[in-house]
Amino acid sequence: MSKPLIVEHLTKSYGPGSLAVDDVSFEVKQGEFVAIIGPSGAGKSTILRCINRMVEPSDGRILFEGNDISHVQGKKLRDARRRIGMIFQHYNLVYRLTVMQNVMHGRLGYMSTMDGILNRYKEEDKEKALKLLNKVGLLEYMYKRASELSGGQKQRVGIVRALMQEPSLLLCDEPIASLDPNSSKVIMDLIYELTKEWNISCIVNLHQVHVAKEYATRIIGIRQGKLVFDGPPSELTNVMIEEIYNTSMENLMINGEVRAVG
Amino acid sequence: MADKQKHLPLVDGGEKKMVTIAFFVMLALFTAATAYTQFNPFTILKEQSTFWNFITQDFLPPDIAKAKGLWSAMLQTLGMALAATFIASCLAFVFAFLGSGTTAPYPWLSKIIRAVGSFTRNIPALVWSFILVMAFGIGTSVGLIALTVETFGFLLRAFIETIDEVGSESLEALNACGADYFQKLAQCVIPAAIPGYISWFLYCIEVNIRSSTIVGMVGGGGVGLVLMIYIKSFKYHVAGAIILAIAAVVILVDLTTNWLRKRVLV
Ligand SMILES: Nc1ncnc2c1ncn2[C@@H]1O[C@H](COP(=O)(O)OP(=O)(O)OP(=O)(O)O)[C@@H](O)[C@H]1O
Numbered sequence: 402m403s404k405p406l407i408v409e410h411l412t413k414s415y416g417p418g419s420l421a422v423d424d425v426s427f428e429v430k431q432g433e434f435v436a437i438i439g440p441s442g443a444g445k446s447t448i449l450r451c452i453n454r455m456v457e458p459s460d461g462r463i464l465f466e467g468n469d470i471s472h473v474q475g476k477k478l479r480d481a482r483r484r485i486g487m488i489f490q491h492y493n494l495v496y497r498l499t500v501m502q503n504v505m506h507g508r509l510g511y512m513s514t515m516d517g518i519l520n521r522y523k524e525e526d527k528e529k530a531l532k533l534l535n536k537v538g539l540l541e542y543m544y545k546r547a548s549e550l551s552g553g554q555k556q557r558v559g560i561v562r563a564l565m566q567e568p569s570l571l572l573c574d575e576p577i578a579s580l581d582p583n584s585s586k587v588i589m590d591l592i593y594e595l596t597k598e599w600n601i602s603c604i605v606n607l608h609q610v611h612v613a614k615e616y617a618t619r620i621i622g623i624r625q626g627k628l629v630f631d632g633p634p635s636e637l638t639n640v641m642i643e644e645i646y647n648t649s650m651e652n653l654m655i656n657g658e659v660r661a662v663g
Numbered sequence: 664m665a666d667k668q669k670h671l672p673l674v675d676g677g678e679k680k681m682v683t684i685a686f687f688v689m690l691a692l693f694t695a696a697t698a699y700t701q702f703n704p705f706t707i708l709k710e711q712s713t714f715w716n717f718i719t720q721d722f723l724p725p726d727i728a729k730a731k732g733l734w735s736a737m738l739q740t741l742g743m744a745l746a747a748t749f750i751a752s753c754l755a756f757v758f759a760f761l762g763s764g765t766t767a768p769y770p771w772l773s774k775i776i777r778a779v780g781s782f783t784r785n786i787p788a789l790v791w792s793f794i795l796v797m798a799f800g801i802g803t804s805v806g807l808i809a810l811t812v813e814t815f816g817f818l819l820r821a822f823i824e825t826i827d828e829v830g831s832e833s834l835e836a837l838n839a840c841g842a843d844y845f846q847k848l849a850q851c852v853i854p855a856a857i858p859g860y861i862s863w864f865l866y867c868i869e870v871n872i873r874s875s876t877i878v879g880m881v882g883g884g885g886v887g888l889v890l891m892i893y894i895k896s897f898k899y900h901v902a903g904a905i906i907l908a909i910a911a912v913v914i915l916v917d918l919t920t921n922w923l924r925k926r927v928l929v
């Protein structure tokens with residue numbers, strides 16, 4: 402029960418020659434907030450997508466809630482995925498549908514094919530969606546088309562959709578990379594508070610080292626597909642950051658913040 | 664000139680040369696094709712009077728009263744066009760999922776579907792009618808089948824491209840939610856593709872109103888067949904009336920579909 406996610410010797414190669422992820426192992430405890438940092442192309446997205454099998458790992462094991470899900474298919478894979486929420490850099494909403502229709506997609510993994518096709522969502526699930534929309538400040542937008550929202554609002558819809566899955570693990574792939582600083586703070590605060598409130602483990606890929614240090618209970622550093630740092634934010638020294646990004650501190654500073662934009 | 668200012672081209676010199684060459688090759692090609700048909704643009708001007716005489720004396724005034732069976736034939740043609748578009752779009756709707764790279768369950772099946780699509784699309788409805796008339800004889804069902812086959816091929820490709828454009832991002836999100844194949848189609852692909860579906864459907868109605876007339880002339884039934892009968896028996900006043908009636912209906916349909924397009928597609 403204490404280890405919802407164990408990643409063992411995860412390796413991924415997209416083609417012969419190069420490894421996008423090279424023998425990465427780590428564990429995530431229940432309720433932990435883990436940030437993955439590293440330069441562009443280091444393999445952060447690939448690691449995240451291997452966990453819920455949006456990308457097929459080449460080698461290694463993914464143990465989710467005690468089950469090895471590295472090779473499961475069909476119904477078993479969908480059953481694992483519905484317990485793993487995912488938040489995307491580009492929100493990935495169905496823009497012609499309303500906010501409400503989008504957030505209800507989080508329930509599809511729990512429904513029969515027919516019920517899902519015909520929008521036969523449970524009333525209690527809809528109630529829950531309303532509560533969550535209210536919490537993220539989007540209640541009055543429930544019947545708006547997703548295409549009509551701002552970037553920050555779209556990402557809040559993405560958060561609610563993921564939480565509707567009642568996940569035990571939340572994967573966020575650069576959730577604030579397309580947002581301005583204000584919206585970024587709102588989104589990071591929401592992810593942090595909601596995962597804490599529901600004791601959901603969370604893994605966030607981030608480009609901004611200062612954001613990782615501010616929110617994460619643990620930080621993982623990736624460089625060229627290899628895990629080069631795994632520890633609490635206090636141990637992430639400037640020397641370590643330079644090592645992960647393979648460049649000097651001055652090159653990583655923008656306005657006095659370590660942003661490491663990749 | 665020694666003091667001539669250096670001329671900096673805005674596009675790559677080599678590319679410019681290629682475009683120029685291509686232009687002259689095309690020009691030569693089209694001139695040669697025109698010469699080959701021995702079409703002389705001045706013939707029309709020279710023999711203008713023959714043409715106008717034919718129009719003013721043989722066709723005008725249109726004699727709508729003698730055009731027996733015009734409106735029921737017109738309804739047949741309209742019905743043929745609408746039914747063909749409807750049947751073809753239902754079939755294309757289903758097969759497009761199997762043909763598009765985004766939704767195809769098996770890549771080999773998608774290749775077969777695309778091949779069937781381009782085969783039916785690239786043989787015009789007119790040719791299909793000829794084949795079918797030889798097999799079954801004259802009648803509206805021949806016209807209907809011919810139009811359906813061609814429209815199916817066209818819409819299949821249009822719908823496949825519409826689905827391809829839906830993009831993988833929102834599908835990825837539904838995958839991550841644990842949605843199954845049909846749930847993804849219903850909750851993501853179809854909602855995103857609906858504007859494309861409607862717009863191509865309306866386009867095919869416009870095209871098929873015209874083609875169903877032509878298909879009718881070679882034995883597909885409807886107003887085209889009636890028109891052909893009057894032309895062949897030299898009753899040009901009646902034929903003139905029918906042509907005007909067809910033009911009116913075509914314009915009416917175009918106006919309606921344009922109005923629908925504006926109302927439905929936001
Ligand atoms: N679908 C793919 N096909 C082939 N190669 C890929 C694919 N996706 C990623 N790669 C390669 O794998 C490596 C790791 O990519 P990945 O997207 O995981 O990096 P990242 O750390 O998320 O980078 P960024 O910070 O820019 O998002 C890169 O070299 C990339 O070119």
Ligand SMILES: [Mg+2]
Pocket residue numbers: 445446447575
């Ligand atoms: Mg990435």
